Amino acid sequence: YKVDYTVLDSSFSISNAEVFDDGHATFKIKNTGKKELEITQVNINNEEYNFVTGQGNSSLKEGEEDLVWINTETRSTPFLKDDVVNLNVTAKSKAFAGNDFIFNKITENFFVKEAEEDEIKINYKNSRVIHNNTTDDVILEVENIGDNIVLLDRFYITNDTVENRFNNEKIEYISGSSILGAGDKATIYLPNSTASFTPFNKIGVATKNNFYDEVLMTSNIENYALSILSDERIVSPEVLASLNSKYRNHIPVDFNKTFAYTYDNGSTIMNIHVKNTGDRIIGLESIYLTESLIEVEYEDYYTKSGTLTLEINEEDVIIVDATDYVNGNVNEEVLLLVTGSFGTTVASNIGYIHTVRDEQDIQIIDSLENINTSFIYANEKGKLLIKNTGNEDLSIEHVYLNGTLASNIEYSYGGPYLGVQDSAILTFDIPNLIINKTNDVIVNVTTTSSLEVIKTLKAFVDSPYYNITIDDGGTSSVYAGNLTILIINEGSKNITINSVYINNTFISLNGFYPQSFNISVGNSLILTINMTLIEAKIGAINIDDTLVILVRTEEGAEYLHEEIVT
Structure with missing residues (x-):
């Protein structure tokens, strides 16, 4: 006669459970019992989802722990920030006579979080490419430098296209796993590169959420290696500031x-x-x-x-x-x-x-990779990408345009203090200059020392990167009702609505709702304002009147639209 202690010996704990609004969820699981267990099912709010584990299988021996990644993109209605959810994890262990003992654990309710960007990094010093006769094998050390759990999804050469990706079935994790917690590292062996690293090539890694890191590498024969110090590689400082590259x-x-x-x-x-x-x-x-x-x-x-x-x-x-x-x-x-x-x-x-x-130096960088990075808008706004290109630290003091001091200077990247090679992006107002499109504007940036830089920029309204339209069908003005404006971002960069004019009269954004004026690439924004607020500014409005609507953005894009009051 034997006592079956399977029930007492089978247990696990769940920690750091998080569900995000971008189609994934994560948690950490630990086998706190004495019996080996297998995770069989993961439910969120009583709905089952597919999952993967860092170890690549669902089994945990006594004392082992693992990270679990859940794909919630299959859900018919996506989870939204602040939705209330819980996790129900089911596992099984072996009892007497080979029977399965099924048990589960349910978390307390918690809120869905807004997803943040994954942050990963290929540690260049501990990565290398080994040339083997006719092919190259790659060894990469990848680190999660962010705060959230990430899932390494794919590795590629040159560009992240299907034909350039390494075969996931042949990838070997020498240490760590494809799921990395904050601060975790993994060493990955990628055999038989699809492209040569002679003389050089780019290699990248991307997460399931499509965040990536890329480095430039060359190949070496086994047992040989040469390094240009430092062993670190960085994104070009001005590119990092303005283009958000990860190369x-x-x-x-x-x-x-x-x-x-x-x-x-x-x-x-x-x-x-x-x-x-x-x-x-x-x-x-x-x-x-x-x-x-x-x-x-x-x-x-x-x-x-x-x-x-x-x-x-x-x-x-x-x-x-x-x-x-x-x-x-x-x-x-x-x-x-x-x-x-x-x-x-x-x-x-x-x-x-x-x-x-070989002395103090500062530059205004007007373009990178055929994209304007410093410009003056005809709506009397300006944006500058500034870099310390000398061998001493410095501090930006003032910005002048055609001799007039710029006001409301704000730093969207960096700050006035620039170490060697540091870059900063600053925006500012340039009121009362009455700048028109194609006017030459003389920009003068001074520092706290005698150093200054002077550059001539042309003013413009719409660049090919910032472009908005007002949609006819989605825009309406109703007498004794509301004015509704549907604004579409047709450009290749995010924009922010800066001002609205109706019949040449400025209408404060405070009167519009919602009080959110950012429009990401390819998206739109509906702004609504009560007609009585407009009448308080421009006078009485009647049916069949024409409202001339001008919408401008911080980035310089603007659009003029006529709307008949109905």
């Missing part, structure tokens, strides 16, 4: 490691700090500059050590006179590739670097 292809400017000075006489000198990070001795072989990969002549560089040999873990500095290979502009973006050899090319490393001035 970390830049070597941080560090005057104790790798940097490049461009002098007033047009010459450019590069200090390239390299290290043998492999397990075999190598010799410095070649240096290539710019995206054309122009090889630097031997007489244009030398090493501080006086030798081209690098022992294991040895560091050296290569001094390159790059004057004849680059354009000679301050803040020029230069691609740098260094190779090492042992009879043949066995190691390489790559990254972009910005040239800096």
Whole structure:
């Protein structure tokens, strides 16, 4: 006669349960009993959903814990922020005679949260590409640098397209798992790359929620490795500020490691700090500059050590006179590739670097990747992307336009204090200048030192990136009722409604509802105001009157629409 203790020995705990409004939910589960268990079902508000676990299976031994990701996109009605929900998790363990003991745990009610962006990072220092005869194998260390649990969904070369993705069935997690809690890391082996890393290529990782990180990498023969220090790679500072890119292809400017000075006489000198990070001795072989990969002549560089040999873990500095290979502009973006050899090319490393001035310097950057980043709007608003391109910290003090001091300066990225290579985006008002489209505007940015920068920008109304329309069918004006305006964002960037004019009279946004004036790309906004509030501004309104409606955005886009009162 035996007593079956399965009921007493079977238990688990649920913690950090969260449901989000973007189609997913997560929780942590721990086997707190003595029997191995298997998760069989996950319900939210009595509805079953598909789930995956970090370990890749649903079993937990005694004391084991795991993260669980739930896909709620299949729900006919999406969960909304502040909906009340609970989780019901069902598991089973083996009792006597092989029977299943089914048990469950239900959380207390909690609120659905607004989803936040996933934040992941490929740790460049601990990642590498190994060339094997005709193919490349990739080892990546990926870290969750955000606060929420993330699910690593796919890995890709060059671009995130189906044909460029690694086969998930062949991916191996050397450590960690595809589900990462805050601060967790995973090391992933990606065999048989679909594209070559000779001379270089981009590799990326994306989460289930379509947030990603990308780095620029080169390949090395097994046991050989060469690093351009620092071992970190970053997004170009001005690109990070203005375009929200996640492509970390830049070597941080560090005057104790790798940097490049461009002098007033047009010459450019590069200090390239390299290290043998492999397990075999190598010799410095070649240096290539710019995206054309122009090889630097031997007489244009030398090493501080006086030798081209690098022992294991040895560091050296290569001094390159790059004057004849680059354009000679301050803040020029230069691609740098260094190779090492042992009879043949066995190691390489790559990254972009910005040239800096050998003294204080500041620049207004008017465009990046064919997108305007600094501009003056004809509605007397302005936006500037400013970067510290010198070798000293500085602080922005004032902005002048055609000699007039700008007011209401606000920083949408960064602040007035700029460390070396820091960027800032500031917006401001420029009242009483009566700026028209295509007018030249002289912009002068001063600092707390004597340093200043002057640049001429053309004013414009609508750029190809910011564009709105007022929809005829969705807009109406009803006598003794409301004026309803349907505004559509037709541009490629998010916009914010700045002002509304009716019959050339400013109508305060305080009278409109809802009190939300942001419109994301491809979406629309309906603004409603009572006609009595308009009459208080422009006078009596009658049936068949024409209302001339002008809507403007902070970004400079505007649209004029005529509406007949009915």
